[in-house]
Amino acid sequence: MRMTAAVMYEQGLPMPYVESQPFRIEEVELRSPEEGEVLVEVRGAGLCHSDLSQVAGLRKRKLPVVGGHEGAGIVREIGRGVSGLKPGDHVVMTSVADCGHCPACARKRLVLCESVGMARSQGFLSNGQLRLASLDGQPVYHYSGISSFAQFAITMPSSLIKIDPSIPLDVAAMFGCAVVTGAGSVFNSAKVGPGDYIAVFGLGGVGLNAVMAARIAGASMIIGIDINEGKFGLARELGCTHTFSARDEHLVESVRELTKGGVDFAFEVSGNKTAMTAAYDVTRKGGEVVAVGLGATGAMHDYPHTALVSEEKVIRGSFMGSCIPARDIPLYLRLYQEGKLPVDRLRSGTISFAQLNRNLDLLEHGEVVRQILLPNG
Ligand SMILES: [Zn+2]
Ligand SMILES: [Zn+2]
Structure with missing residues (x-):
């Protein structure tokens, strides 16, 4: 046709x-x-x-x-x-x-x-x-x-x-895409639990789904970070407890101070190299950086190796929210119908x-x- x-x-x-x-x-x-x-x-x-x-x-x-x-x-x-x-x-x-x-x-x-x-x-x-x-x-x-x-x-x-x-x-x-990638990164890849502190870098469709999923999972602090402060109102309505501009030069110190040492999970959704570095730096000892944004093919990132080892941090890739569509999409649709997502x-x-x-x-x-x-x- x-x-x-x-x-x-x-x-x-x-x-x-x-x-x-x-x-x-x-x-x-x-x-x-x-x-x-x-x-x-x-x-x-x-x-x-x-x-x-x-x-x-x-x-x-x-x-x-x-x-x-x-x-x-x-x-x-x-x-x-x-x-x-x-x-x-x-x-x-x-x-x-x-x-x-x-x-x-x-x-x-x-x-x-x-x-x-x-x-x-x-x-x-x-x-x-x-x-x-x-x-x-x-x-x-x-x-x-x-x-x-x-x-x-x-x-x-x-x-x-x-x-x-x-x-x-x-x-x-x-x-x-947006829902399975964002919600799946929280539920399937990171397995966020009650009381966890999380940060989300990039408050677009995927990032805001991560925010909503973290609220459902019981995260007690949800920090949203974006270059566009116009997104902060909606982000707070959907679950962010705090918001920071990605352009704030004291971003890392502010988040580490607020969380008394860093978040349990930092979700990097933008694929931006500077954001990925900040996501690593705001993650507490023993915490996880969850890399969701793809960025450019072949892009290389640096990390401080000694700190990775001695602080037992984890850098985890999460592609399409580690989704199993037949299991996850009906669940997320039910959460939507119940008003939770x-x-x-x-x-x-x-x-x-x-x-x-x-x-x-x-x-x-x-x-x-x-x-x-x-x-x-
Ligand atoms: Zn997509
Ligand atoms: Zn196969």
Whole structure:
């Protein structure tokens, strides 16, 4: 079928994006779902900081590619052999998928799946297939197996979680990346417990989910840090007990004094090197730095080795919140429905294809938290 999609042909175009137009809005061809594949009508797709990294070229992608790696929609067609989903089902689309048989999947470490990771880096679906093409038949690649900046998407069933149809799809869209990454870093990776002190560097969609999850986990001090102080009001409403500007030259001393020696867990969500150093420095002896933000491919960081050993600090990577979608997304949706994880508060508004490039600029400037593209109006 023919459909409208946001296609990127080149990475590294300059800001402002409203002028350089990294995404071209155009018609592409999407083939019918084959065996083991599902066609979803996309009803909401979140704009994530990872999309900005992709636009900026911090991590190389196969091009041209249809953007978008979190979303929600309605199943329209299923290929042969798909069980557990049927046309009309409402689903969350997440880039986490599993092959079901590699060593990582056998240990339930789905975000580490070798074959899915390989397919993603090549721009294919996790079954190694390509279902997108330009109108003249040239290959167009899938982004993280999702490509939700499009009216429709073909995805694998393990990337789709069936949800209660009463949940608004423009809220559900945020559960595919922002919620699983932020909440999962707290619940699954760090395992924050009652009374813990935590700090979160970067109060965007992912960071604020970490804040909300830490409140649920019973953390007694939740310190939010961002370069944009305009985010502090919402951050405090969602659970931050204290907020600091990342530009504050006394940040590290202030946090260490407030916490009497440092936090138990420092979550670094921005991927920024200076923030990572500060996250290490505000972590107490025996505490953990949880690195959530990806940063640029190949970026190297320093740490004081003797202190790492003698203070028994831990530096832990947390990718996509160590998520197991079939377990975690229904849990997080239940917490949302119970009012404990008010993800809807993060939604900064809905946008159309025509606003996509301009609104990347707003995200870059930290003026919005989570904007939701409505590819079907
Ligand atoms: Zn994301
Ligand atoms: Zn696997």
